[in-house]
Every structure is written in structure tokens, then in C-alpha cells.
Amino acid sequence: MRAEILATGDEILGGALIDSNSAFLAEQLELLGLEVTRHHTVGDNLEELVAVLEEIGKRADMAVVTGGLGPTSDDLTAQAAAEAAGVSLVLDRQALDDIKGFFATRNREMTPSNRKQAMLPAGAIVLPNRIGTAPGFAIRMGRCWFYFMPGVPGEMRRMFKDQVVPHIRQVFDKELHPARVMTITTFGLPESEVGERVAQVEHLFRGIKLGLRAKFPEIQVKLYGRCDDRQQNPDPLSKAAAWVCDRLGHNLISDRGLSLPAVVGQLLKQKQATVAVAESCTGGLIAHMLTNVAGSSDYFLGAVVAYANQVKTNVLKVDPDIIESLGAVSEQVVEQMASGVRNLTGADFGLATSGIAGPAGGSREKPVGTVCIGLATGKGVISRRYRLFFGSREAHKTIFAAVALNRLRLGLLASHC
16 A cells, blocks of 8 residues: 655745654655655745646555645635535535634634635645644545645544545555564664664565664664554564564663653652752753653752852852862862762752753863763762763754763662662
8 A cells, every 4th residue: 555745835845944744744644554655845825736646646555645735815725625526616615614613612703714724625634623723624636635734734643543544544545564663772872883783683684674764862773563463473562572672772762662762761660769960061951851740749859050160169069179270170070069969959869961062162182072970879979070972052962861871770770779
């Protein structure tokens, strides 16, 4: 079953907006058992839209289209679909009632321009929008079923899940061969090396498809297997995943696709341990990453963003003479920062960072990308200096925070608290 994806809009075509919708849809369609063969991007141009819809209709079994369903004059998707299907636009009463209801529940008056959103190709199936004004619709053109959805990611995802997926399963039924997928998270290796380590998995395990996804600062290994493969061979997907995990060694973070902060949180919970952080160069990013995980109140006690040296000395009790002689970016300083925040909060683990995120501030001895990380426990304190170069200030802060969390992960795995 061949599927194609079309994203519309001048903002996406010109790069002003990142097309996250197509990435989401591609993954979901693959899981449903459809083979995504092409991605398209077309701007707000009626002639171009009609042409690409006619082209897809001759080749694909189904297609999903996002964007261009709004109330303004440059929202042309419904008109293009009608022209490609050779039908007229008609007022759909169900769609109009849904739009009116949306405004009524919010005590707002519907503007005349919103009426345009209820003009759909004749014969189309309405796909209700439960959280927005733009209804979607499904229509068959040539050999292909088209599903038109809003470009707003939240609205699109809800409509895809509630409206599109059930229709796809109803229409294609026995032709679908859904995929099972396992996601493995790794950290500390470049994507190229991860790829080299696991490249043989498709040859060693019949029916397994390999995919790599860079989700900075992590790399995800995705393994796909069809459901019917499992009937022929006892769980080849699990065997393939075990082989991949073995190849990744200590760079393996999770065999269930969990993020680094989530894994750290799980380990803290398992050990009934707590953590506090003292951050200089990362500016609170580690605390943000940890508290983005649901349930983090069970193990995260607090943070001190000690950006200025006087905060390091006054709050965390770092020796000012050490800062004066060795500099704020030094192993000795982060050791005292980690111990200081641990003593201040009563946490089991104290984690600290101090570094140079750039673009300025580096030296020959401590270039941009240098970071020192300290970890304090009841058994003592350790520190390490890293030299990492990722170009931008934002990337440096992100990788510094991730390396610090990984240092904590390894400390948790080694500890007996």
C-alpha cells in the first residue's frame, strides 16, 4: 500500500515554519502498515496544488494533506481538491454547525470569513475538528483516498488519531500489515558511529527494518518488524533489539525509547535517592530537563543557578581563592559547587556544571566548548573536564546538560545507595 504526504503553505515552502507534521505522519503511516513513498511541499498556489493532487491521485493508494484549510484568501486547499476531483465546492451544513458550535462554546461570534471553511468539495466526507475551526475532509480521487487536515499540529494530530486512522482501517482493512516498532535510545556517539555499529541488523534478522533518528543530543535506533513476521519466527524484533543493545554497550540509555532525563529519574526512584543541581554555564537547563519528567518531585529537590562567582562563593560556599587561582571553569570549583548544593538541600546527589558555551570567552587552555562537571555523593565527590565543540551557544548548553545527566546516570548505576 503506497502512501504520500503533502504539506502546503508558503511558510513551509520558504522555511519560515518547520514541517513537523510530515515527520509525525510518516511515522504513523508506517506503523499502520503503509509504505510512505513520497513527501511533497507546495506553496499557496492554486495551479500547483491542483497539479500535485492530480499527480498523487494517479499513483498512490492514499495520501494525507496538511494546511490551507483556514478562513483567509490564501487558504486554497479545499478549492484545489474540488478542482482536482472535478467537483464543485458546496456548503456543508455539518461543518458549518461544528464551526458555529466552536465559537458558541467560547462565547465568541463567528466571523463571515469562517463560513468559507465549511465550503468543501461535493461528496467529501467531513472530518470534524474537535479543537479548532477548520474541518478536515476525505475524498477519493482516481485510485487514491485523500485525507485533508489542518496545518496546526495539535489539531492535525487529534484529527488524524480520531478521524483518519479509523477510516484508513475501515477502507483498507486486510491490505494493511501493521509494523511493530522498538525504539532504542543512545547517547555519547555520533550518528555515523551508531549506524556503523548496528548496520548489520537487517542482514542478521530477517524482516527487520532499521532506522536512525538524531534527536539532539540523543540518537534513536528504530527497529521495525511486520506483525506477520512474529508468527513465522518467535519474536525476531526482540532478538534484533537485544543484539543492537549489546552493540551499543555503555552508550545505551534505554531499550524502550526513554530519554536521558527520564532514565535518570527512573534510576533515582529505584534507589529512592534525591538530586539537586548547581548550574553555571547551563543556566538552569539541567533542572528544566529533570522537571520536564512527570513525577520528578519524588527525587528532584532544587537548583542553584550560580552564574556569577559571588553566588558560587556566597551560596554554594566555593572557596574564592580557588576561583581566583584556577578560574571558575575548573574541576576543583565544580567539586565544591556539587558538594555545596548537596549540603544546602540535603540531596543524596549533587550535580554541578561550569563551562564556556561561547561564542566568546574561550582561551587556548580553555576553549569554547570546555565544561567541567562535578558529582557529589555520600562517598565523596568526583569531577571531570570535557572539551566538546558543537558550534552554537544553544547546542553547547544542551550537550553540557546532557553530559552532566549522563554522568549522574553512570554514578547511579555504580552506586549502592
